[in-house]
Amino acid sequence: MEYNFRDIEKKWQQHWETSGAYTVSNNSTKPKYYVLDMFPYPSGAGLHVGHPLGYIASDIYARYKRLKGFNVLHPMGYDAFGLPAEQYAIEHGIHPAVSTEQNISNFRRQLDNIGLSYDWSREVRTCDPQYYKWTQWIFLQLFNSFYNRQTNKAERISVLIEAFKKEGNKNHPVPDSNYRLPVAGKKGNQFSAEEWNSFDEYTQQSILMEYRLAYCGYGEVNWCEALGTVLANDEVVNGVSERGGYPVVKKKLRQWYLRITEYADRLLEGLERIEFSEAMKEMQTNWIGKSYGAEIDFALKGLQEEKLRVYTTRPDTIFGVDFMVLAPEHELIEKITSPEQKQAVENYIAYVKSRSERERMAEKKITGEFTGAYAINPFNGREIPIWISEYVLAGYGTGAIMAVPCGDERDHKFAKHFGIPITNIMGAHYTGEEANPTKDAVLENSGFITGMVMREAIEVVISKLEEMGIGVRKVNYKMRDAAFSRQRYWGEPFPIVWKQTPAGAIAYPLPESELPLQLPHVDSYKPGPEGEGPLANITAWTSRNLETNTMPGYAGSSWYFLRYMDPKNDQAFCSREASDYWGQVDLYIGGTEHAVGHLLYSRMWTKVLYDLGYIGHDEPYKKLLNQGMIQGSSRFVYRLQWQQMCKGEVDVHAFPQVFISKGLVDRLEKDDKDVQVLLRENIDKILFANGLTIKPDQIVTTPLHVDVNIVDGVTLAIEAFRKWRAEFAQAWLILEDGSIANPNVKSQEGAYICGTEVEKMSKSKFNTVNPDDIIQKYGADTFRMYEMFLGPIDQSKPWDTHGIEGVHRFLKKMWRLFYDEQKGKIWTDEKPTAAELKVLHKTIRKIEEDTERFSFNTAVSAFMVCVNELWELKCHKKEILQPLLILLTPYAPHVCEELWHLLGNTSSVLDAPWPVAEEKYLVESSKEYPVSVNGKLRTTINIALDAPQETVEQLVLSNEVIQKWLGGNTPKKIIYVKGRMVNVVV
RNA sequence: GCGCAUGUGGCGUAAUUGGUAGCCGCGCCAGACUUAGGAUCUGGUGGAGCAAUCCGUGGGGGUUCGAGUCCCUCCAUGCGCACCA
Incomplete structure (x- = not known):
């Protein structure tokens, strides 16, 4: 009976889904734990192997916490509004709702493949009207609030209006001290109660706008002509747009803003109470400046x-x-x-x-x-x-x-x-x-x-x-108020109606009963007049005087972690009961790229909701863990440049495609005469075979990205390469050993070596690796463990498929502790020995420690050590193997569930009791002490652990090797650190 | 330019507190079983040397009985910020 991972994984994934194994309740006597991933933007490209790194880490931790007896919330959803879907719509005429839906189902299929334990019944999508109804609702809370500098929190705008009526604004000066009241002949920005009461509606509303936490105003904004929209400061990198790299210019426009500057101090102060990496805290601190x-x-x-x-x-x-x-x-x-x-x-x-x-x-x-x-x-x-x-x-x-x-x-x-x-x-x-x-x-x-x-x-x-x-x-x-509107279609509409008055337009909130204000269907995504969004082209929209801007991508993501707690609620964004139960996100895992965007905005929204009494905590995340980026490892082939080689006097299409192996290209660049001669001979041969007689002047090559999936290490799979692109079907290759690979001759010796470079993983560089392919070949359990084995979770590293064999071998080896290919079942009910118990309990302790500190790579390594040691002990005992399965479940759930059932269990391993490491199996009576002379290790001596200093000194001094190194001298002192080492100082 | 992080075998990495540097895996070498194997198993694998031994954690210096780990300095790489007065 062999380890048939494909059937096993399919079987259990289906079983877990139908049995609702991942459904989480808001009612539990167990302590709660909330593990959250930064939800993805469902791009058309799908997931590559870099994306799941954080998802796997969070899944392991969530499953671990569940085994430890916690009620674990581990949800997933989609950040589904945004520019790329709209750009795609402009180019291909497919409605963003349609392409987004397609992308989501592809994402879902890919995520399911990995065996992640999400409670999908809590899924959220920011573009779903039932979701953005509440994004709009929270926007209205922001619009209807101001920051009271006296109480240091957000309060209702009605409080401010009452104050103005009674005492003017002497206790609530305008946040922007440069603001001038829109009153003729009035200097400064202070007004009395009488003045306030005498102001017309437009003046009053204009003044209130200066206080609102979400406000509309004229200001210099980052305008991106190519994208036809305004961008927030964090969406502009080095003077160009983060998405697409288009030029950005400063422009004065009417915009919506979030008055995040009022929260600057509290955002700084809050950093002291949360576990973010120092680097992350510093980035936010610098941004706030x-x-x-x-x-x-x-x-x-x-x-x-x-x-x-x-x-x-x-x-x-x-x-x-x-x-x-x-x-x-x-x-x-x-x-x-x-x-x-x-x-x-x-x-x-x-x-x-x-x-x-x-x-x-x-x-x-x-x-x-x-x-x-x-x-x-x-x-x-x-x-x-x-x-x-x-x-x-x-x-x-x-x-x-x-x-x-x-x-x-x-x-x-x-x-x-x-x-x-x-x-x-x-x-x-x-x-x-x-x-x-x-x-x-x-x-x-x-x-x-x-x-x-x-x-x-x-x-x-x-x-x-x-x-x-x-x-x-x-x-x-340094921080500015955040630009909060986009002149785009695919985003949340503002629940705002403009009322025209003789003095000017006034923004009024839509009544809550009219939410959600649904995004209308459009046929054209072209911008509206005067820098407005596509909504300005829709008469049904403009005739109601609705705001034509939409909200930016970060609107929906600023509060999604709350919606997961109570995803179906149509009376509130999240009931107070639910948010009080789940509270803060205990562990938030994601990349560092959101350091000053999403992480700052969501912290602000949380503080506002807290100030207004809707939730009971004012920091959304207790601990943030940043996973590193998995980079692509690109491969290159080097193509002869006929055009440059023959000075353009020839028809390039008549020439064959010729590629030179990396080593030869390197030597060519170093002016290696032998290689030049060799290549010239080969090129002549190839030209002759193609009926050409031209003599090129010089040899010039251009590197071309080649699909990493048709390269084994650095060796090109030549047949696959010829099939990869029609134009390469008849390619000639000059191999590393100087021989020629002829497209018309089947087999050849020698290898074509590719160049390599570490770059960002992207389709255009042909260096993406699809997790589906890896899982198809090795299984989800291997894939999960390999991603963790790659190195510390917070480190960036290039993807390398090679080492995955080792992890796969480990799982097969573990399987063979239970079942032999020939003999079948070999596990037994025998009583374990002391040595076997020691291996198990050592592993329990190590896995627990490593998982707790997110050191997943060393945990995988510890599993390997454990299986190697049990293998050596020829241990096939259920009493040892069964607890090991529980330990491994967070990392490789499918194979563990299968073996768990094969051992005769009828319940799921997902809720098995976590084994306890017992000291009694781990205690030692003696230790092989390293003994050094003057700090240099000379020998090891076995000494009882409870030996006193004198005994140790005697033992050490009587040792032959030590005596030799002492050379008759008496030691100055002997340092003995119990349980560690002995050092003799001469 | 400023700030932060990181430099360990051919490669990814390990060494929770200053205490036997190189665990685990890849790769490589040798052997076994095989018609065959990119399957599996066994053994080896930092460098130099027949060996004793010596040298080794980016370079240099320091603290210490003892430094990959602490301090100073220089170098390299990565990330962040970039006229914020």
Whole structure:
């Protein structure tokens, strides 16, 4: 009876499905545990072997926890709205709903193949109206809430309105301090109760919009023309779109935003309470980018009514300010520029506008222009020239800085470039060569703070500024509010109706009873007028004055982990009862690519829902585990380039396809004369065989990606290669040994060696490996264990199919502990020996430890060690083998369930009692101690574990080998670490 | 440029706390059973040397009885951020 994994896996997968083995209840006396995968976007390409790495890890952990007696929630779903489906629709005319449905069923089939223990009755799809009804509902909660800075949490907008009616906004200043009330003749942004009550509806609603957690406003956004939509900051990488790599430009557009900046501090603080990797926490911390400093108002020379407000983290350097720099967009520029400089400044601004984000990032030229204006240093009255330059960003701080060249690298370069004199306020700490950003220097040339250490002067200066009324302490964040609308079709519609008033349009929420606001069917995905989405083309939509934007991809994924808890609820997004029972996700597994996107947004949504009292916890994930990426290992063949070789004088199509083996290509590149001669002879032969007589000038090859699946290691399967592409059917190959593989002659000796490179796994590089193929060949259990065996879960590594044999052999070997091919059943009911019990209990302990710390690779290795040792002991005893099956169940569930039943069990191994490692089988009385002399290992001596120091010293000193190394000297001391080692110091 | 992480046999890796470096697997070598095997089994496999032994965890230095592990420094690779004042 042999290990027939195909039948076994099919049988149990069906059985588990029909018996509902993975269905989880919200009512259980067992403790709960929630294991979650980052749900996938169901792309048309399907899964490759890289995707399941995290799914397998989470599945092992979920199954392990279940065996340990937990009620485990382990759900799966699809992040099904998004750009690619819509792009596909534009190109192929297939409705996104249709292609998404197809992709999902393909994903599901692939996932099922792996034997993952998901409770599919809880599946969610973000594009399902029953799901996005609640995404829209949560959006309305965001829209109807504001962040109360006094109580430090989100509250109903009605609370704010009540406050405005009674006291104006003196206790709730506008979040954006630069906001100006849309009231004629009104300066500043404060209003009284009377004023509020006198405002018209439009004014009131416009003001409220400034407070809402989801709001609509005009702003600079990342506009991607090719995709026809706006993108969030985290969706733009190096100035191009993350998806597709299209150019992105800054554009002013009406957009919806999430006021995530109000949560900056709580998002930072929350990081201290959750288990994310340090790297992940740091990425979020950097993204939030909190900095402490001061805003300082500088008087302007000859301009009484205006002030120049700058933001600095280094008020201590105020005596070192040699110039000011404004962002080119700064509103003060127009007012302060001198007539002489007007033209130059205008030219400069035009130049800045002409440059794309990408150009700015690529070339770091120092550019700028003098405005002709001067600010006044409040402490010594010094006149400070005001410049403009693109290195100062309009969107951060006040869009203006005080430049201190001796302390800041950029300011220093700017000063040197434009010949601005530099004041040294830190003596020997500044060399004149480069800026020194230290805070530890003693200040010089600094008026009332001269002699102070910079670090301490910061506080002194801020206090002084506040006293003088020209400065305030200020905290700034790099993080911006998140752009929350897309000018696209395939996303959640906003439940918003626009009401036209004479003063302007007002956004009103749709009543909850009208949710879900269903996405209408469209025939065309073309953008609407004026940068609006395809919904703007639908009259049934626009006639109701509905919002035409849709929500971004991260809307649905910001709360899906809650829906799994109560997926069928049509009264609420998730009942409080369900969310209180399941609480936080105990273990969340996924890639690092969502560090600042999804993980930040979902943390914010959770905090809002918590503030509003809908859930009882304010961090969604207790522990995050990042799996590494499995890269592709690409293979290359090297094709002769006739065009270059024959200077274009020939018809390329007349030439045969000729490929040269990697080793020869390498030697050719090193100008190896022998290889050149060899190749020329071979090429002549091939040309002759094809009836051609041309002599090429030089030998040129181009590497081409070749499908990894037709390469064994680095050796090309030549027949498969000829079949792979019609154009290669008649290919000639010059093999590694210099011989020729002729397409018309069947068998040949010698091998064609391919080049290799590690790259991202992708269809276009022909380096994807489909898990279906691996599972077909080796089975799901082997596949699962092999993915884990590859290395630590958090490490990235290239896929290599080769080592899988070892894991497969292990499973076959384990099977043979139970059943022999000839003899059949060989397991027995005999009593185990001490040695066998020791092997088992050692393994129990090791597997438990390794699984708990997510060290799955060492756990697989421990299983191999265990089976090897039992094999050596010729142990076929049920009492040993049965507990081993339980241990292995999380890793290789199918084979374990089969053997479990063959041992005579009638219930499922999925709920078997986890064995307990018993110390009594593991205790040892003595140990083979390593004994070293001066730290160098010389011998080992068997010593009783409870031996005292004197006995050990005697034993060691009487040892022949040690005596030899002592050479008659008396040791200075003997170090004896009980249970570890002995070291003799001479 | 700044920040973080990682460097161990031919390869993937192991060594939970400073305590026998190389477990497990791939590959390779030898043998057994076979008509045959890319099946299975047995043994070997860091380098040098007949051996005793010596050398070995990216390079250099340090702490320690003892360092892959701790500290300093340099190098390489990967990831993240990139004018955030």
